[in-house]
Amino acid sequence: xxxxxxxxxxxxxxxxxxxxxxxxxxxxxxxxxxxxxxxxxxxxxxxxxxxxxxxxxxxxxxxxxxxxxxxxxxxxxxxxxxxxxxxxxxxxxxxxxxxxxxxxxxxxxxxxxxxxxxxxxxxxxxxxxxxxxxxxxxxxxxxxxxxxxxxxxxxxxxxxxxxxxxxxxxxxxxxxxxxxxxxxxxxxxxxxxxxxxxxxxxxxxxxxxxxxxxxxxxxxxxxxxxxxxxxxxxxxxxxxx
Amino acid sequence: xxxxxxxxxxxxxxxxxxxxxxxxxxxxxxxxxxxxxxxxxxxxxxxxxxxxxxxxxxxxxxxxxxxxxxxxxxxxxxxxxxxxxxxxxxxxxxxxxxxxxxxxxxxxxxxxxxxxxxxxxxxxxxxxxxxxxxxxxxxxxxxxxxxxxxxxxxxxxxxxxxxxxxxxxxxxxxxxxxxxxxxxxxxxxxxxxxxxxxxxxxxxxxxxxxxxxxxxxxx
Ligand SMILES: Nc1ncnc2c1ncn2[C@@H]1O[C@H](COP(=O)(O)OP(=O)(O)O)[C@@H](O)[C@H]1O
Ligand SMILES: [Mg+2]
Numbered sequence: 001x002x003x004x005x006x007x008x009x010x011x012x013x014x015x016x017x018x019x020x021x022x023x024x025x026x027x028x029x030x031x032x033x034x035x036x037x038x039x040x041x042x043x044x045x046x047x048x049x050x051x052x053x054x055x056x057x058x059x060x061x062x063x064x065x066x067x068x069x070x071x072x073x074x075x076x077x078x079x080x081x082x083x084x085x086x087x088x089x090x091x092x093x094x095x096x097x098x099x100x101x102x103x104x105x106x107x108x109x110x111x112x113x114x115x116x117x118x119x120x121x122x123x124x125x126x127x128x129x130x131x132x133x134x135x136x137x138x139x140x141x142x143x144x145x146x147x148x149x150x151x152x153x154x155x156x157x158x159x160x161x162x163x164x165x166x167x168x169x170x171x172x173x174x175x176x177x178x179x180x181x182x183x184x185x186x187x188x189x190x191x192x193x194x195x196x197x198x199x200x201x202x203x204x205x206x207x208x209x210x211x212x213x214x215x216x217x218x219x220x221x222x223x224x225x226x227x228x229x230x231x232x233x234x235x236x237x238x239x240x241x
Numbered sequence: 242x243x244x245x246x247x248x249x250x251x252x253x254x255x256x257x258x259x260x261x262x263x264x265x266x267x268x269x270x271x272x273x274x275x276x277x278x279x280x281x282x283x284x285x286x287x288x289x290x291x292x293x294x295x296x297x298x299x300x301x302x303x304x305x306x307x308x309x310x311x312x313x314x315x316x317x318x319x320x321x322x323x324x325x326x327x328x329x330x331x332x333x334x335x336x337x338x339x340x341x342x343x344x345x346x347x348x349x350x351x352x353x354x355x356x357x358x359x360x361x362x363x364x365x366x367x368x369x370x371x372x373x374x375x376x377x378x379x380x381x382x383x384x385x386x387x388x389x390x391x392x393x394x395x396x397x398x399x400x401x402x403x404x405x406x407x408x409x410x411x412x413x414x415x416x417x418x419x420x421x422x423x424x425x426x427x428x429x430x431x432x433x434x435x436x437x438x439x440x441x442x443x444x445x446x447x448x449x450x451x452x453x454x455x456x457x458x459x460x
Contacts, residue, residue: 051362074366074367077363077364077365078364081363081364084356084359086356088354088356088357088359089357090360090374091354091357091379092375092378092382101361101366101374102361102364102365102366105366105370106365106366106370150364151363154364
């Protein structure tokens with residue numbers, strides 16, 4: 001088992017955003033998370049790599065209980081790459097530095113090794129020639145592909161995506177989804193929050209529908225989209241499909 | 242208007258200008274050190290630090306610089322602390338400048354994109370590494386132009402120190418006025434000198450800002 005989440009709860013002050021999430025994620029699985037805005041999807045992802053500290057419940061990643069107080073947060077995060085809606089490339093560094101800075105400071109990778117790996121990954125996302133550019137010179141789609149490559153540079157076992165295409169112009173969505181599809185095909189364990197139902201159908205092994213901080217329904221994409229059981233799932237799908 | 246006095250008195254201006262520049266430079270250096278410490282205190286989670294920094298900044302920004310100079314000059318003396326006039330002058334200016342620098346630094350740090358910080362942390366980078374490689378370089382870029390501006394303000398503020406007998410540009414101008422019995426003309430020269438310093442610094446800041454901006458959108 002890659003990730004086991006039990007009774008995960010998170011409040012911001014009095015506002016309980018996650019109200020007991022239980023889910024298991026297997027190695028190599030692509031899990032797509034859908035749900036209305038404000039339902040807690042981002043908070044769920046951010047709890048998984050401890051960008052938010054859960055209030056209750058447990059998360060076990062590859063056998064290690066990361067919600068344990070003694071857990072080494074920086075070590076855990078190395079195993080989980082995260083891709084954000086707003087790309088979040090480091091604006092004071094060129095693309096090559098963006099790619100190398102974490103491997104070199106966190107994993108103490110040698111400069112030459114880190115650069116070689118960076119070039120390899122940039123080639124994989126089709127942006128080898130942008131190594132010396134700055135983030136500000138790239139289009140949204142290019143930034144997001146670099147952000148994915150940057151996360152991969154840490155050799156994570158799991159990749160978390162929080163609406164990776166929501167901030168993109170429509171014509172750039174395809175290039176980012178293509179990279180994600182290739183990644184899924186390579187066997188990466190992925191948790192993807194997205195509104196791209198086409199992507200969910202094509203590469204998702206399972207879809208979780210979250211509403212008001214709980215998983216309301218989960219199923220294979222085809223089943224969930226064509227034959228939703230819960231009324232709230234039906235209402236949501238009616239709006240987005 | 243008569244400006245013949247300049248042939249005799251121009252060295253007074255040069256000497257005064259030297260003092261003005263030296264005091265400004267020291268005041269700004271100490272002001273920056275103090276300002277960075279205050280900014281970190283204000284951003285800190287420790288309530289005592291925060292309260293101290295907030296009170297300090299509000300007090301300095303809410304009182305005239307002349308009052309602050311007098312407090313340092315006479316006030317400390319009445320507590321049995323005697324500073325040389327020159328030290329008192331620099332301390333007073335630094336105390337003043339520190340409060341303004343603190344606000345500049347705080348704003349510069351707060352303006353660093355939270356998303357980028359989270360991205361760094363999500364890659365496993367420590368708080369320290371993130372601060373060193375991301376927050377500080379970006380904050381400096383945000384801060385630099387406003388900081389240069391603060392240098393101009395401090396340069397002009399040194400003119401207040403003539404009141405405690407520092408022989409700066411303003412003090413020497415007064416001396417010239419007394420010696421020549423010219424009420425007005427020496428002041429015009431002083432104004433031109435102050436204006437020239439400000440103008441040159443403003444131009445330099447403009448160049449700096451354009452360069453920083455250029456490095457933002459290299460294309
Ligand atoms: N840092 C925060 N502080 C306070 N409230 C937050 C914070 N982050 C998220 N929330 C609240 O939690 C709820 C769920 O947010 P989020 O997880 O971002 O939802 P989603 O990603 O599904 O749109 C929202 O009501 C949001 O306002
Ligand atoms: Mg969200």
